[in-house]
Amino acid sequence: MPKITFCSVVLNRLEEIRALCKRVSPFVDRTCILDGGSEDGTIEWLQSEEAKNLKIEFKVSKQYRYAYGNHTPNERNQYLEMAGNDGWILVLDSDEFLEEEACKNLSTLIEKAEAQNIDGLMFKAHDLWSYEDGQVYDNVSNYYHHSMLFKMYPGTKYQGHTHAGIARPGAMNRWAKTQYEYLHIKTERAMWRNSTYLWWTTAKNADNVTDTPEWLQFHELMRRHGYVDWHEFRKVMEAGNLDPEIKKWFIENKDNDNPEMRAWFMHYFIFLWPQENTEKISNRDRQWDYVAQCQLKKLQQ
Numbered sequence: 001m002p003k004i005t006f007c008s009v010v011l012n013r014l015e016e017i018r019a020l021c022k023r024v025s026p027f028v029d030r031t032c033i034l035d036g037g038s039e040d041g042t043i044e045w046l047q048s049e050e051a052k053n054l055k056i057e058f059k060v061s062k063q064y065r066y067a068y069g070n071h072t073p074n075e076r077n078q079y080l081e082m083a084g085n086d087g088w089i090l091v092l093d094s095d096e097f098l099e100e101e102a103c104k105n106l107s108t109l110i111e112k113a114e115a116q117n118i119d120g121l122m123f124k125a126h127d128l129w130s131y132e133d134g135q136v137y138d139n140v141s142n143y144y145h146h147s148m149l150f151k152m153y154p155g156t157k158y159q160g161h162t163h164a165g166i167a168r169p170g171a172m173n174r175w176a177k178t179q180y181e182y183l184h185i186k187t188e189r190a191m192w193r194n195s196t197y198l199w200w201t202t203a204k205n206a207d208n209v210t211d212t213p214e215w216l217q218f219h220e221l222m223r224r225h226g227y228v229d230w231h232e233f234r235k236v237m238e239a240g241n242l243d244p245e246i247k248k249w250f251i252e253n254k255d256n257d258n259p260e261m262r263a264w265f266m267h268y269f270i271f272l273w274p275q276e277n278t279e280k281i282s283n284r285d286r287q288w289d290y291v292a293q294c295q296l297k298k299l300q301q
Contacts, residue, residue: 001107002114002151003087004028007079008094011036016094018045025054027103028090032082033058034075037231057082072202073158085154091147095185098123102180109149109178119151119168120175123182131188132271144177189271192285193234195263200230214253214261221249240273247276254283 006028010017017033025031035043035058045051046058061078076091083089088110092098102109102123113121122144129137147166155169199215225243227233236242247268254265266285269277 002110003030004090004106004110005030005032005083005087006090006092007032007034007076007083008092009034009036009075009079010038010042010094012038012040012042013094014038014040014042014045017042020092020094020097021051021054021056023100024090024092024098024103025056027106029055029087030083031056032079034079034082035060036075037062073160076158080152080156080158083152085152085156088149088151089156090149092182095190096145096148097183097185099181099183102178102182105180106149113176116176117172118174118176119153119172120146121149122146122175122177123148123180124177125184126181127184127186129184129186129188129191140181145182146175148182192263192266192271195260196234196267197230199258199260199263200233214256214258218249221246237268237272240276242268251281254281259285 004027006021006024008017008020008031010033021031021033031054033046033056035046037060043058043060046056051058059078059082061075080089090098090106109121113119125141125143125145127137127139127141131137150166150168151171153168153170155167156171157167159165159167199218222228222233225246227236250265250268253261254269256262262283262285265281265283269281270286
């Protein structure tokens with residue numbers, strides 16, 4: 001049977017990555033984790049006996065964590081280097097949980113795929129998003145995730161933008177859908193926090209574009225106030241009482257067409273420091289209409 005390597009990248013997501021590894025690692029040959037420099041106990045857990053028993057190998061790298069124009073494919077290519085060029089790769093982020101039956105049947109799925117000259121398998125997305133007002137968006141979509149389980153070829157690497165694509169020289173690129181799902185678990189708070197990171201690093205539409213005028217203006221504002229990386233600025237936001245000029249920028253862009261730009265207002269004034277929102281300013285992202293309508297339809301069925 002081909003070797004199966006589970007790969008993931010993590011930063012300060014201890015509970016999620018531990019649960020993910022405990023589910024997946026018993027059914028694969030290796031687990032390769034790239035940690036971006038966690039400070040929440042993740043690295044200590046990766047060094048623990050429990051992690052060793054789960055066959056986890058890990059690397060800590062802050063190389064791409066802080067720079068403007070951060071390039072997510074470069075991060076992911078580091079765990080591909082750890083995995084090597086043979087066998088199959090299973091990739092899950094810390095908010096993606098493959099259903100248990102799929103984990104148990106990974107070897108069977110791959111054996112059947114190899115017999116049919118298929119070199120990539122897809123899983124159906126099951127979105128489970130929880131919102132601050134108690135609503136839960138529970139939906140099995142028609143979306144099948146590419147690049148979640150694929151055969152390695154020499155020269156395989158990630159390329160493109162934040163939601164990176166996979167390039168495999170010499171691959172047949174024959175993908176097949178499986179009957180299994182993966183849970184895509186998110187909280188509203190995490191959605192908007194992560195969106196600020198996307199804006200900080202890669203500008204519009206989650207692409208690595210560094211000539212977007214608003215993005216350049218934003219980073220000039222950050223530099224003027226002495227902030228050079230998202231991780232440290234996030235700590236400043238959590239402490240509260242940001243400079244008025246920065247808060248003014250958040251408010252001015254609260255209804256921008258780009259959700260990553262809107263995220264700064266949401267993250268700071270809605271989730272971290274609503275008490276600093278003295279004029280009770282809101283925006284369209286507090287309307288819940290889409291989720292509420294979905295829940296209403298379910299009740300009416």
